[in-house]
Amino acid sequence: MRIGVFGTGTVGSTIGGRLVELGHEVRMGSRTAHNDAATTWAAAAGELASNGTFAEAAAFGELLVNATVGAGSVEAIGTADPADLEGKVLLDISNPLDFSAGFPPTLSIKDTDSLAETIQRTFPGLRVVKSLNTMTADVMVHPSRLGAAHDVFLSGDDADAKAAVAELLRGFAWPQSDIVDLGDLSTARGVEMYLPLWLRITGAIGTPIFNIKVVR
Amino acid sequence: MRIGVFGTGTVGSTIGGRLVELGHEVRMGSRTAHNDAATTWAAAAGELASNGTFAEAAAFGELLVNATVGAGSVEAIGTADPADLEGKVLLDISNPLDFSAGFPPTLSIKDTDSLAETIQRTFPGLRVVKSLNTMTADVMVHPSRLGAAHDVFLSGDDADAKAAVAELLRGFAWPQSDIVDLGDLSTARGVEMYLPLWLRITGAIGTPIFNIKVVR
Numbered sequence: 001m002r003i004g005v006f007g008t009g010t011v012g013s014t015i016g017g018r019l020v021e022l023g024h025e026v027r028m029g030s031r032t033a034h035n036d037a038a039t040t041w042a043a044a045a046g047e048l049a050s051n052g053t054f055a056e057a058a059a060f061g062e063l064l065v066n067a068t069v070g071a072g073s074v075e076a077i078g079t080a081d082p083a084d085l086e087g088k089v090l091l092d093i094s095n096p097l098d099f100s101a102g103f104p105p106t107l108s109i110k111d112t113d114s115l116a117e118t119i120q121r122t123f124p125g126l127r128v129v130k131s132l133n134t135m136t137a138d139v140m141v142h143p144s145r146l147g148a149a150h151d152v153f154l155s156g157d158d159a160d161a162k163a164a165v166a167e168l169l170r171g172f173a174w175p176q177s178d179i180v181d182l183g184d185l186s187t188a189r190g191v192e193m194y195l196p197l198w199l200r201i202t203g204a205i206g207t208p209i210f211n212i213k214v215v216r
Numbered sequence: 217m218r219i220g221v222f223g224t225g226t227v228g229s230t231i232g233g234r235l236v237e238l239g240h241e242v243r244m245g246s247r248t249a250h251n252d253a254a255t256t257w258a259a260a261a262g263e264l265a266s267n268g269t270f271a272e273a274a275a276f277g278e279l280l281v282n283a284t285v286g287a288g289s290v291e292a293i294g295t296a297d298p299a300d301l302e303g304k305v306l307l308d309i310s311n312p313l314d315f316s317a318g319f320p321p322t323l324s325i326k327d328t329d330s331l332a333e334t335i336q337r338t339f340p341g342l343r344v345v346k347s348l349n350t351m352t353a354d355v356m357v358h359p360s361r362l363g364a365a366h367d368v369f370l371s372g373d374d375a376d377a378k379a380a381v382a383e384l385l386r387g388f389a390w391p392q393s394d395i396v397d398l399g400d401l402s403t404a405r406g407v408e409m410y411l412p413l414w415l416r417i418t419g420a421i422g423t424p425i426f427n428i429k430v431v432r
Binding site: 187 | 320322326328362363365366369396397398399402403405407409412413416419420421425427428429431432
């Protein structure tokens with residue numbers, strides 16, 4: 001599949017790299033066409049990888065991944081031609097973390113809204129699915145790296161779009177039994193508001209290489 | 217130990233009942249001295265159980281438990297004689313959930329503050345420890361009811377107070393290895409902001425009888 005990944009940070013390059021390993025064609029988008037991080041990533045990731053602007057990544061991808069910093073997500077997606085967003089699934093991994101006052105960060109959107117819902121409202125042509133934002137990048141694409149089963153959440157208003165993202169997750173070797181469909185996109189508030197706890201657990205155990213399991 | 221429990225709801229009666237089973241003397245406090253729920257609870261729980269006002273529960277307890285509705289916690293504790301709070305450990309289980317606009321609830325305190333910190337600031341004589349607020353009452357006091365190990369979090373500024381609460385948790389049969397000390401009381405923001413996700417997981421799996429495990 002052709003996939004456009006917005007964002008050149010750890011999440012974008014890790015997800016993009018894994019998608020290329022799995023045989024997908026990936027175009028990484030950034031603010032400028034020749035962003036250093038994206039160019040370096042594309043050169044290292046092999047011939048299925050390319051890079052360009054956010055708009056070029058949007059035009060390229062049959063499925064889109066938002067891995068930008070939360071504060072810049074709407075602006076980044078907004079540089080795409082609306083026709084290149086129409087009907088496409090957007091896997092939204094970003095978090096609305098605001099580090100402007102230091103640690104711990106606050107959430108710029110929360111409680112009665114979420115970043116995922118904001119993106120969906122702003123770009124109604126997209127079919128937004130929130131997932132993977134509750135863990136560090138390496139765990140997203142290598143779930144078996146942890147010592148026991150753990151869970152990934154799905155939030156979205158479109159069942160077919162959630163099924164497409166679940167298929168992508170199974171491609172990363174997530175067992176179907178560890179994919180928890182929380183419901184409509186308003187449930188993204190929950191997974192975004194979990195981030196402050198995620199950060200504190202990271203501090204307490206001394207590593208971001210963990211995830212949570214729902215135990216019944 | 218003599219324990220004062222603020223609140224007559226499911227959490228207060230479940231925690232209070234379990235503490236009595238474990239041999240503690242428990243006084244349940246409520247707004248009025250002869251609250252029906254508290255009187256019924258005390259009669260059923262046996263001779264180690266009693267009830268009275270919040271102020272009487274505060275005077276009675278060597279250790280205090282806040283199991284009131286979050287919106288009423290400060291007012292409830294504020295009816296105690298300040299001398300009856302001085303130096304005492306308060307295990308705060310409450311959550312600042314606001315259901316006034318229906319479901320999903322919002323959080324009345326969040327992000328840059330928490331209910332636990334608000335209580336600590338308002339009653340500086342207390343030594344506030346946040347714990348147990350991330351699960352349903354039955355799981356709090358019967359952790360082995362779930363099918364695998366799962367975690368409980370601790371937040372607080374006073375190490376001795378956290379040790380006292382950890383001892384209480386071990387009394388409920390929490391293994392020490394499943395008690396995660398997150399750090400100072402500001403980490404309570406994380407566990408309180410987890411509640412929206414907790415509610416959505418409950419909806420997705422159809423039961424509140426679950427908890428999360430940190431998997432490494």
